[in-house]
Amino acid sequence: MSVSEEFDRWAREGRDEGMEQRHWHTAKHALARIPVEAGDTVLDLGCGSGYAGRALRETKDAARSYGLDASPQMARNAREHTDDADSAYLVGDFEHLPFEADSVDHCWSMEAFFYARDPGAVLDELVRVLRPGGTFYCAVNYWEESVHSHVWDERVDVPMVRWSEREYRERFRAAGFRVAAQDRIPDRETDIPPASEFPTDEWESREAMVERYREHGTLLTVGVVP
């Protein structure tokens, strides 16, 4: 199935808002770190419900935020969440960015990068569209060291790329980024039931669930364009 079709289905089922709620636990900490200045143009790749662009407009006074998603239904839902014409949404493919060179100040992406068929192409495109000094804040909950996340690829009908932390750094550098930071942001908000309630439908043991959320959390890799 194509990403547009798969995520159109998710969007029709209203799953974009569930993602927003779950991802916000760690996304808000990462978004707060992006060095957006008043007047900047920011881009959100695979924006889903579009919450990140709206947050950067509201909290950091970005002049314009653009959310790009391959699913037309996601973009329609995202647009309905706001009356702000400077929080805009586009349908597009992050491997073929419809933006001119040096036109964007900062880029954010949460839980979307690994859906790329060619992740190197996404990084090349970002190095092209970001201005010198521009950053890419790439957040993922699915990666090699986060062992409990590995089962997810069976639940989604599109292929997923599973890099290690080192591969993220190496591939960012190979595309022309400097790696400014990489760390794991723990999710301290997802409710973890007492040990007596395990195993649950999702989790064998409480330890595994604690490791997934409180220790692995979200991997954030920050690339800067020289």
Added chain:
Amino acid sequence: MKEDLMDIICCPVDKHELELDVEERDDEEIMEGTLTCTECGEVYPIEDGIPNLLPPDMREEAPA
């Protein structure tokens, strides 16, 4: 979409400039129209205020 988006968008395939044709406006936003690549001639639709700039091979045909 607002017209100032034209400052930064381009054809996703060859990165050339796009030409805007407006069919319907609502205050400051363009609701319906097209974006045509000045190089390859590909026509990208603007529907319900949202430009669709997927490369042609990823864009599904709109249901009849």
